[in-house]
Amino acid sequence: MTGRPASPVTESPPLLDIENLTVGFRTGRETASIPLQGVNLRVPRATRMALVGESGSGKSLTAAAVIGMLPKGAEILAGSIRLDGEEMLGASKQRIRDLRGRQIAIMFQNPRASLNPVLTVGGQIAEVIRTHSDAGRRESRRQAIDLLDQMGVSDARRRAGDYVHQYSGGMAQRAALAMALSCRPDLLIADEPTTGLDATLQQQVLELVVEQVATRGASLLLITHDIAIARQTCERTAVMYAGRVMESGPTASVTERPANPYTGALLRAFATVDEGRMYAIPGTVPTLLGPLSECPFANRCPDVADECRDIEDREVACVKA
Ligand SMILES: Nc1ncnc2c1ncn2[C@@H]1O[C@H](COP(=O)(O)OP(=O)(O)O)[C@@H](O)[C@H]1O
Numbered sequence: 001m002t003g004r005p006a007s008p009v010t011e012s013p014p015l016l017d018i019e020n021l022t023v024g025f026r027t028g029r030e031t032a033s034i035p036l037q038g039v040n041l042r043v044p045r046a047t048r049m050a051l052v053g054e055s056g057s058g059k060s061l062t063a064a065a066v067i068g069m070l071p072k073g074a075e076i077l078a079g080s081i082r083l084d085g086e087e088m089l090g091a092s093k094q095r096i097r098d099l100r101g102r103q104i105a106i107m108f109q110n111p112r113a114s115l116n117p118v119l120t121v122g123g124q125i126a127e128v129i130r131t132h133s134d135a136g137r138r139e140s141r142r143q144a145i146d147l148l149d150q151m152g153v154s155d156a157r158r159r160a161g162d163y164v165h166q167y168s169g170g171m172a173q174r175a176a177l178a179m180a181l182s183c184r185p186d187l188l189i190a191d192e193p194t195t196g197l198d199a200t201l202q203q204q205v206l207e208l209v210v211e212q213v214a215t216r217g218a219s220l221l222l223i224t225h226d227i228a229i230a231r232q233t234c235e236r237t238a239v240m241y242a243g244r245v246m247e248s249g250p251t252a253s254v255t256e257r258p259a260n261p262y263t264g265a266l267l268r269a270f271a272t273v274d275e276g277r278m279y280a281i282p283g284t285v286p287t288l289l290g291p292l293s294e295c296p297f298a299n300r301c302p303d304v305a306d307e308c309r310d311i312e313d314r315e316v317a318c319v320k321a
């Protein structure tokens, strides 16, 4: 980050600006749960941002809302998602498709989720390149092979003609990255992209993602349950818990001087992993049935105080921070 002072007149809007995003699940006419409760998250241009939190905290749902792929039964109850200053919630389907298609790409834990099993890997990447440029068949095919090669797929010319099931896990994730980058996104969302891989492959794929995103001047929203991965790859970190962002800021400040007790608990839990014990914060993540008037971490927080039980009109995630 630069130390440039904010100027309200000339400052361009953040690449992605999520405000008060609230998502509920419906069964019939009832809202059964509210898994996202006023999520605030800003990703500036050319910045790597980690979104960390325990399983079930709402990370993937946040990503799904951004790419317009919420699961069935989910509905946006409130909030705003702006891409480069333009509101996406409520925009026409065509406009949203244009905006997202040009600016956002996603990769998942399972690389096979982003690749079509019945098309060759190179063929489908070439098709995306054709859609996003005026390259013809031969040229887009050449660019697809080039892209696979840049992602470290060895013998890319030959492998371009293979199907994804013929790729190993690590190679498939490289192909999924090539696919994601083929539309030249300004924002790459990577949802636990290395969780299924062994430690060495995990390292290689993370380094590749960081290098490629940086080379292209794009931003990265890296979703992970692992704070060590956030530290290693991202300049900024947002910590999510029970459908809210508890705190966010430069990764070094968030992880060295956490302002929120939840971040502290998460860090301590990770420190015990290093000592070979299980990673766990005592207690369980609350099931969210409606808006909370108390801090969602209150029942597990070592620093809980009376004021944590009444946060109705607060914007801060921790009243003590
Ligand atoms: N399709 C769904 N139907 C009902 N609840 C869901 C669905 N998908 C996710 N949820 C709930 O939303 C919450 C957040 O899920 P998710 O965003 O997947 O968490 P994370 O990615 O942080 O592990 C969880 O409590 C989960 O049970």
Ligand SMILES: [Mg+2]
Residues within 6 Å of the ligand: 059, 060, 061, 191
């Ligand atoms: Mg998830």
